[in-house]
Amino acid sequence: MIEVAVKTNVEAAHTDAVGRVHGHSYVVEVWFGEGADLVTLAAFVRDTATEVDHSMLENSIGSSKMESLAAWFLSKIPLSVRVVVSRPTLGFSACAYRD
Ligand SMILES: [Zn+2]
Numbered sequence: 001m002i003e004v005a006v007k008t009n010v011e012a013a014h015t016d017a018v019g020r021v022h023g024h025s026y027v028v029e030v031w032f033g034e035g036a037d038l039v040t041l042a043a044f045v046r047d048t049a050t051e052v053d054h055s056m057l058e059n060s061i062g063s064s065k066m067e068s069l070a071a072w073f074l075s076k077i078p079l080s081v082r083v084v085v086s087r088p089t090l091g092f093s094a095c096a097y098r099d
Pocket of ligand 1: 014016022023024
């Protein structure tokens, strides 16, 4: 199986477990099956990212968690097969798959 991906970035804030508000730079990879029109999909992925870019995650997606951000992108982009959201400076990643 071959998959292709579109990568974008999201800057967003959230509240941590002790109530501190702070921001992160997230890298979002949206994966598609072979043959996807990446030019069209890249524009769609970037348009979708603007909905959460520079937002408070609890307000924009209803959760502060990186894995919820991956699931949110997966739900918004119908042709995607999986979404990987990373925080590269910490080595953290979360992935959401379409069943
Ligand atoms: Zn944080």
